[in-house]
Amino acid sequence: MSARRLGIFGGAFDPPHLAHVALANAAVAQLGLDELRVLPTGQAWHKSRDLTAAAHRLAMARQAFADVPHAVVDDRELRRSGPTYTIDTLRELHAASPDAELLLVVGADQAEALHSWRACEEILRLATVAVAARARPGVGAPPFDASRLPPGHWVAVELPPMPVSATQIRALVAAGQDIGHLVPAGVARYIARHHLYAPT
Ligand code: ATP
Numbered sequence: 370m371s372a373r374r375l376g377i378f379g380g381a382f383d384p385p386h387l388a389h390v391a392l393a394n395a396a397v398a399q400l401g402l403d404e405l406r407v408l409p410t411g412q413a414w415h416k417s418r419d420l421t422a423a424a425h426r427l428a429m430a431r432q433a434f435a436d437v438p439h440a441v442v443d444d445r446e447l448r449r450s451g452p453t454y455t456i457d458t459l460r461e462l463h464a465a466s467p468d469a470e471l472l473l474v475v476g477a478d479q480a481e482a483l484h485s486w487r488a489c490e491e492i493l494r495l496a497t498v499a500v501a502a503r504a505r506p507g508v509g510a511p512p513f514d515a516s517r518l519p520p521g522h523w524v525a526v527e528l529p530p531m532p533v534s535a536t537q538i539r540a541l542v543a544a545g546q547d548i549g550h551l552v553p554a555g556v557a558r559y560i561a562r563h564h565l566y567a568p569t
Pocket of ligand 1 (some may be wrong): 379380381383388389392414464475477478479500501502503504518528531532533534535536
């Protein structure tokens with residue numbers, strides 16, 4: 370019997386948007402995942418902005434990924450005190466399922482910064498990195514710079530270019546503009562109901 374394939378998809382998800390959902394669906398289908406753990410991050414060590422309260426980001430992630438096959442939203446990083454490190458999560462998941470094959474799903478922006486993450490070499494020992502090109506408004510989706518990760522430690526996930534970011538969505542809400550084309554309907558409703566991202 371072949372090893373269970375467990376995908377790991379972390380993000381601030383502040384808020385989760387349609388590119389996140391598309392990447393999750395693409396990863397499950399293309400990597401043949403038995404399960405995709407979606408992990409909203411605690412206070413990410415590399416992001417300086419204060420994130421929206423964990424309970425809101427968790428609720429939005431549950432809405433956003435509800436229809437992605439095999440996706441399970443996992444709140445372990447939100448329950449951890451102090452900054453979030455991916456290596457801690459990988460160690461925990463590896464200890465819980467030593468025979469599972471771990472695949473760390475990231476956009477190219479994160480893959481290109483991975484060398485600066487805590488215990489990067491151990492990350493690459495524990496998991497294969499699954500990288501999707503990341504489109505930016507006006508820039509298209511430059512291919513992932515493969516020289517940034519050692520060969521044999523990463524695979525590509527094909528994703529149609531989707532130039533959407535959570536930063537852009539927060540700015541649109543703050544400006545009173547529509548975000549219905551950028552986030553799942555349940556997330557749009559949640560943001561409106563809880564007055565998230567509105568100017569104070
Ligand atoms: P922010 O604008 O606040 O920095 P974000 O849109 O980058 O947020 P994150 O929650 O930081 O969203 O991203 C989680 C993961 O999803 C990261 O691996 C990121 O590279 C990937 N990702 C986010 N948006 C896209 C996109 N448009 N295309 C491909 N990957 C994406």
